[in-house]
Amino acid sequence: DAKTTQPPSMDCAEGRAANLPCNHSTISGNEYVYWYRQIHSQGPQYIIHGLKNNETNEMASLIITEDRKSSTLILPHATLRDTAVYYCIVRDPGTASKLTFGTGTRLQVTL
């Protein structure tokens, strides 16, 4: 699976949009971009995934650049409960390959 690079930490004011970037310059054609988050002392939670089109669900939006070498997870109206570590993972869902976590971005949402 391709490697990803994320900033170690970010801050965001409550109610504002949180934009979390991820670089995955070696992504291959079959690989999807997945985002998970881990709230303290809990298991990771699936957020969203995409291949090349932008995606939106009830939790977030995922913007993938046209060359697919980077993506941005957008939490449109961050709340204190969104404080967590966010992981961007690239993998081919057609394989049974393991899910490998990088260091992620620690998002701190403040009042």
Next chain:
Amino acid sequence: GAVVSQHPSWVICKSGTSVKIECRSLDFQATTMFWYRQFPKQSLMLMATSNEGSKATYEQGVEKDKFLINHASLTLSTLTVTSAHPEDSSFYICSARDLGRGNYGYTFGSGTRLTVV
């Protein structure tokens, strides 16, 4: 949606004893489950891949005789930490993938915090 139940959520054991952690897929069958370990302020590290009806595949550096994995059914995998020592104290997390949900990602258990005293 896919739900993975992990039990216990926390356990304290004496050094030298063994501890078993269970991971169950509640509403789907999982031929493959994964076990992770997470130390404070670090990312999740994959320990092993649990395969139903066959031997687990361990990551490099993980002692298979210390971390016993059994995946006897399509909904249950267990991780047994044998002869636990304080350095085994960690947060253990399992995950599984519901193949019926297509490209959706893996579902994770809520984790087990093991403290060895």
